[in-house]
Amino acid sequence: MELSSAELDRYARHLTVPGIGLEGQSRLKESSVLLVGTGGLGSPAALYLAAAGVGRMGLVDDDVVSRSNLQRQILHGESWVGKPKLESAVQRLAEVNPHVQVEPHACRLTPDNAADLVSQYDLVLDGSDNFPTRFLTNDVCFQQKKPCVYGSIFRFEGQVTVFAPHLGGPCYRCMLPSVPPSGAAPSCEEAGVLGVLPGIVGSLQAMEAIKFLLGVGQLPLGKLICYDALRTSFRTLRLAADPQCALCGTTPTVTSLHNPETLASAHCAVEDPSLPSLSVENLANLLAGGPVALLDVRRPEEFAVASIPGSVLIPLHELEHRLDEVPHGSPLYVHCKSGMRSAKAVAMLRTTGRNAINIEGGIDAWLNRQKSSSNV
Known part of the structure; x- marks a missing residue:
């Protein structure tokens, strides 16, 4: 895929990097990424993927911008409060790089639409903030043999890895077999997060996505990269593929996207009708x-x-x-x-x-x- 003179000028610093060059930049232009969420993680990832010249980016989000988002969700600004995040994201990304095709999907990722959405892209970057969506991105990527670039954040700590059993690594269910029981994990309200943290973790996700698309370096398959902002430290935890995994193991029991994990409630509130x-x-x-x-x-x-x-x-x-x-x-x-x-x-x-x-x-x-x- 040829690059225009404007693109050659825009990507000049890429063209001199060994492993990228004209061939790699053309490969990025031919590539596509589906981002699940345009919030804390999706914001920096989308900005850097667009700036890097990924040719086609799908954005999945059905939320609106709230003022409490602005402390960390850098795609959006004050003038967009109360308006759809997708509209804000599309406009901002067009300013970052008009050569990138941005495809908004104004919906939540569900077991009913996940297969169709993921089939249109080379890779999925998971910027979700709830367990059911993480299980769903993992399951659909496994079914379609697409890498799932995972990220999570909690207060001052973040995690990044790539789940891709078809490339020899484990899947998300190898790390977390089922949704934690209610109360086992802090809610989104209870936990909180330092605003800078998703910028770091989302940028790392964008880096791993670009490495895969270019075919350079080593992906963190079987490695969970953990960042501790308070200690300014990174450490790597080994993630082994679980032979008993319900999805990617030798005797799988999860064969449909409609399963207890993907259909669990994604809401923070406890639904107990017995409580007055x-x-x-x-x-x-x-x-x-x-x-x-x-x-x-x-x-x-x-x-x-x-x-x-x-x-x-x-x-x-x-x-x-x-x-x-x-x-x-x-x-x-x-x-x-x-x-x-x-x-x-x-x-x-x-x-x-x-x-x-x-x-x-x-x-x-x-x-x-x-x-x-x-x-x-």
């Missing part, structure tokens, strides 16, 4: 009638940003040791950011005989209600 709950609309009506017992189980730094008037803060991890501060008798309304931590708190408090009730959607729903009311 109350909408923020009904909570507002209660507060209008006078004080109520309202417990906030978020962290102090979250409470400092925004809180529901009259709420008392006891972080979830301290609640069990501060039960003497929690009243008996009258209804106790419990909330967190979106409902997960408060659901855990309600379940625990009800075992102690307290009349605890979960606030649906947490303070996120409360603030959205306030915003909607102010716009009327």
Whole structure:
């Protein structure tokens, strides 16, 4: 595939690199990558893949830009708050490199559409933030013999690898056979992440994608690259292919994209219909009638940003040791950011005989209600 004079000028620093040159740059132009997510990891990966001259990039995302995204999701800016991430991404990438064809897919990756989407690209870069989507990208890439460039982030730490059993490495299920039980892993609200971290991890993902497309270097097959920002250190953990793996092992039991892992709930909130709950609309009506017992189980730094008037803060991890501060008798309304931590708190408090009730959607729903009311 020939490069135009404008492209030759744009990629001049690539053309002098051994292993790239004119042939490698043409190969990049002929290549295609599907990015699952345009958030923290997808943002830097998309920017660098576009700048590098990957000819065709598919973006899968159905979310809108929120202000809390901007601390780390560098594809998007203030003017895009409330608008689709895909529209923001397409416009930004066109500014980075107009020679790249960007294909937006305004949807979530699901067992129903994954095979069709992945079949159109050479490689998948997983920038998702939930277990079911990670299992799904892994499973569909295994089925279609496409590399899956994996990345994950947590507070000050990140991980990168390439899952590609057809190239001799393990798959994601070899590392994590099933979705962790509820509460075993911190929720997206509880964990948090340093804004710079996804820039580092997403850039490493882009690097591995480009290496594969160029056919240079060694992919981290069977290696989990772990970055610790606080210690400024990298270490490598060995990942062995599991002969008993349900997907890529010798006697596979996972043969469909519709399986318990890919169909698990991707939401942060705990869905337990047995727990009593109350909408923020009904909570507002209660507060209008006078004080109520309202417990906030978020962290102090979250409470400092925004809180529901009259709420008392006891972080979830301290609640069990501060039960003497929690009243008996009258209804106790419990909330967190979106409902997960408060659901855990309600379940625990009800075992102690307290009349605890979960606030649906947490303070996120409360603030959205306030915003909607102010716009009327």
